[in-house]
Amino acid sequence: MNDNTKHRFFGSNAALQCIREVIHDAAIVRIATAYFEPSGYNLLRNVLKGKEVRLLIGRNEGTQEKFKSVVDEFIEDLASADIEDKTQFIQEMCEWLKAGYFTVNIGNGDEYTALSPKFLYQHAKLYIADTTNVVVTSANLTYSGLVQSREAGIVVSNSDDVLFFVEKFDQYFDKAEPLAQELLEKLQQLLALYPPYYIYIRSILLLYEMPDEEIPGKLPPLTGYQKPIVSRLLRTIEEHNGSWLVASTGLGKTVMAAHIAAYLCMNKNINAALVLCPAGLKRMWHRILRAARVSSEEFSYYILSLDDFKKSIDVAHLLSELQHLDDNTLIILDESHHLRNIGSIENIRLSHQRIREAVHEKKAKILLMTATPYSTGVDDINAQLALLPLRDENGLFGGHSIPWHIDNPSELSELPPVVVLTAPTVVKYYSSIDEQGNQYVLFLNNEKRYFPRKLHFQNIEFSNLGDSILQQLLQSNLLYRKRSNNDYHLFNDNEGVRDPLWEAQIVHQACSSLKQLDELLGKLSYEGGFDKIRFHNQEELTAFSVEMRQHLQSLLYENDIKIQKLAELIQQFGHEKIVVFCHYRETARYVKDALQRLLPHVSVETTVDADTSK
Missing domain, CATH: 3.30.870.10 (Endonuclease Chain A)
Known part of the structure; x- marks a missing residue:
């Protein structure tokens, strides 16, 4: 030294x-x-x-x-x-x-x-x-x-x-x-863990079957319908070096993926996993892969799309992981529909470039998962198929490798590397009937889950009272970020830097609930409300946010039109149990508090602050 x-x-x-x-x-x-x-x-x-x-x-x-x-x-x-x-x-x-x-x-x-x-x-x-x-x-x-x-x-x-x-x-x-x-x-x-069970696992994998008992670690055991799906996915990964699981929400895609990673790791086919998912799911993936005893790193799709180290230190971390991965790495793309926009042929999106290089050039294994493979058309599906390993095709002038491709969404389930699992399929082949004649499927710990015979959809339209605040905020340029000292600009432009992706996130939050908008304005009202963001005109932004928050207070809770519509809907169903899904935690808490004020006779609970150990 x-x-x-x-x-x-x-x-x-x-x-x-x-x-x-x-x-x-x-x-x-x-x-x-x-x-x-x-x-x-x-x-x-x-x-x-x-x-x-x-x-x-x-x-x-x-x-x-x-x-x-x-x-x-x-x-x-x-x-x-x-x-x-x-x-x-x-x-x-x-x-x-x-x-x-x-x-x-x-x-x-x-x-x-x-x-x-x-x-x-x-x-x-x-x-x-x-x-x-x-x-x-x-x-x-x-x-x-x-x-x-x-x-x-x-x-x-x-x-x-x-x-x-x-x-x-x-x-x-x-x-x-x-x-x-x-x-x-x-x-x-x-x-006491090792030799006999490892031999058992290797034998099981050779037969493309799944063990009857839980693998070492803390993973929940696979249910009856999950075992053949995991078996098929393992076979597909072995044959094609990748697979795509399209499964309805609630069928346990995460648990199945964790079992796949665990078996591949125990069979020495991989030694690590790289997970790309929505930011809110990173901790969940880290926990379940630790339970599977698989070394893993988790990144959000937002980080995958960045090339500016100044926006997040995680970019450098991701690039390091991508640089060092090889054929012993399993890439898991959770909710892969986030990558359904590939860009143009001349200008492929950075997120797609990084995944394709990892899979096509570095030969990393890949598992895509989603419940919604497309939104607007078959191009959404083909954009995700392009992330799978290339397939070999023979032509007049010899063989070459091309991406998987379909012309109609109905063809997706016929592709060799794709496994499709729907709730109707599970109900049809793996359900039982109780004494009342209702169909159910056994899930983890013999939990019975019932499936509805009919679904009724009803759209309710109303005016969002927060729209005017949001419109003023976006048109004011107050969301422009402060320029860094290294940014060079012409004509002494001091209006900051616009970030369209950031503005889109603001719109998403503001449309969730008036309470979520209130919390957002609270963070905007002072410097440091967001850890990594500083605004070019914090003084004016603070004044605007404080004024709008004062205006919002009279519109919250029992005065909230959206909450009133929800309360009317709940009252239509008398003593039935109703589940309300919320994207943001603050919205979930707000809905609970507001409904308790409007409907004091109704029991309202939320999972946001529930004790997960109970």
């Missing part, structure tokens, strides 16, 4: 070098980290040889995180970590956990590292060497934190400052909950 990096750093791989240097000669190492992964610990194994390590793990991401989830994440990461002699490694951990310590054998001989892991909600990252030095840093004890990410840190050597951190660490460490018993149970379960 040079003189500067001995006491401070900012960059990739710098954290690892600095921390190794600082803790090299220590006898006791105290580490506080929000995230702890075996891959990160493995980077420090040699330098931690023979030392006692006190590890304080924890974080609070705005919700009351469960203690158990920290243990589960560690075990899942350990299961997929690239560690030699992993079985012996885990067995030694178990022995020391029984004695009250989590101990890792880090080399030949009798030297051990004693690791006391405890959990407490905190976000600090500290690496303390005895009572001599402290590395205060942004880097977690993970491979990403120590090597990949650009992290910053500084070495504190002043004795008073070091003693402060040591005392504070010990204070929090004593208050923290020990992980020993929970880790011990999970590690013992992990030891």
Whole structure:
């Protein structure tokens, strides 16, 4: 290390070098980290040889995180970590956990590292060497934190400052909950997972059948109608390197995709998944693929369409993932109809270019999923078919590869890489009849789901009282973003930069409900209301937003025409149960509160703030 990096750093791989240097000669190492992964610990194994390590793990991401989830994440990461002699490694951990310590054998001989892991909600990252030095840093004890990410840190050597951190660490460490018993149970379960079941899975896959019991991990088991669909999709991916699942809403596309990823991973056909989906579904995909024990990265379609690093740091992250993917990667396009506009032949959309390069050139496997493959015509379908691997076709002058293509939507189900599943099909072939003669299908945990015999559609028209506010906002140019210092423009144009996509999102929110419009105006009324957006004329925007919010207050709740129409509709059905779907959380809360005011005799609940553990 040079003189500067001995006491401070900012960059990739710098954290690892600095921390190794600082803790090299220590006898006791105290580490506080929000995230702890075996891959990160493995980077420090040699330098931690023979030392006692006190590890304080924890974080609070705005919700009351469960203690158990920290243990589960560690075990899942350990299961997929690239560690030699992993079985012996885990067995030694178990022995020391029984004695009250989590101990890792880090080399030949009798030297051990004693690791006391405890959990407490905190976000600090500290690496303390005895009572001599402290590395205060942004880097977690993970491979990403120590090597990949650009992290910053500084070495504190002043004795008073070091003693402060040591005392504070010990204070929090004593208050923290020990992980020993929970880790011990999970590690013992992990030891029992492997050889027989892997052989079983491989045999099952060869026969294109699905196992009768749940795969290792936490995925919900497949239902009766899902098993043949997953089997067919696996066969299609093997034969064509990609597939497209078109399935009605509510039939479990996400669960089926997670099982497909899990089986491909266990069969060594893939080692990672890249998910592209609407922004609101990223966390859901991350959770279910963790349950499937598949390493994954999730990005929104918005990020896929960007080429400007200034608009989002996720663009650089996505480009890095696209650059390094190969034929061992599964790309999942959830709600693939977001890519039904391919652009022109001369100017193909950037999002399509990136997916086609990944699939056609890098040979990544791909799974598309949607319930609505087209909106206006067959071109919507062909735009998505173009994202599948090319098909071989023989001609007069030899063979060549071309995209899949249809001339009529009815031909879609006949294409080899496409699997279509509709609710009527499920009801027809997989339903049962109860005592009243109603048809139902068994879903997860033997839950009976009934399907209606008839659907009645009714359109209700009304004037949106928020339209005038929205029109004024769009015509005022107040939504123009502030120019960055690097933007060059002519004639001293200070009116900012227009972002049509951003304006479209504003329109979408404003049309959801008057309450959603009110919340939107609240965010627009002050600088920082949106984390990554600054407006060119915040002063005028603030004045406009405050004035319009005052005007809105008299139109909300029982005075809202849209809510009144909904209440009239509910009263038509007496004591029947009615489900109202809302796109935005604030709208859902508002609908509940407004209906309770208008219809106090009706029980109204929302899933937005419900306890997901119940």
